[in-house]
Amino acid sequence: MLARSAYSVPQRILHWLMAILIFFNLLFPDGMNAWRRLIRHGQTPTPADIASANIHAYAGIAILLLAVVRLGLRLVSDVPTPPDDQPAFLHYIASVTHFLLYALIFAMPLTGIAAYYFGIDTAAFVHGGPIKSLLWAVVVLHIFGALVQHFYFKSNVLRRMTIG
Template sequence: MQEDRYSLPQRVLHWGIAGLVALALVAGMLFFAFGFSGLQDTFGGAVTNALYKYHKTAGVLVLGLMILRVVLRLRLGAPAPVTSLTDLERRLSAGVQLLLYAMLLVLPALGWLATAAGGFPVEFFNWTLPGLIGKDKALSELLFTLHGLAALTVMLLLGLHIAGALRHWLIKRDGVMRRMSLLG
């Protein structure tokens, strides 16, 4: 790995996971705004079922890819912090990154468990995965609530992460964005 950049696999995973998370969050917001019956009334049963199926698929992919990302991070490390960062910026960056890693593992795991406890299929494309826990309506409701709160937490952390990235790119112009860029 070049000392000033993450490895290519780490950069590809970063952007791939970012895209999957964005799609899953948009679908989740639709679920929250419309509810199942509202989605069916608005978009029809086929589209509604596809939204749920591919939301679950995205979650399973995020979970698997995040596990791979953690393994790569432990194995390959990270480039040294940019010297232009203040101590506060370094701490905030590390804290947001650590929390994002944790929440991107917790969020899909909660969704998987909530789905299973609700008696719904845990879908991954056209396969049904093991539910891991039995049906329990009260537990499902609690887990779906926690899943929603985790999604809100991820959105907040993503907002901080993106704001920091934009600050480095547009204001500080210190090369931090190059560390995760797929180009060059």
């Protein structure tokens, strides 16, 4: 059986849809932050505050649900093999980065749900602090790795998650 040269169309759609939602929530947490600040100070949020916070929450829940589908699809579908002509440590870094991405993609919405819907302050701190910072770092590493693969190593790693 020949190895796949690209991810399947559903895998690519899930990847990019999740990327958009993750960037949206990382870049625009203002509604949730305003809601949390009001609640913490004993003030009543306006319907607009609640709606803005809900947008952030619903995007996070969508990320979690898409991550479950994506992980299930990954478990039942073949994935392209890593490039052969590169140092082994790059394969290790890629594996660790992908593991961390999946872990953080699950941890971020779960801690957000715990904070927003159940009022767990520790979850709010972890969600908006260490997990958010680590997610940013791993996302940047992931993008950097894809660009290095494409421009320096001239591999098909970036193409197989974009145009196939």
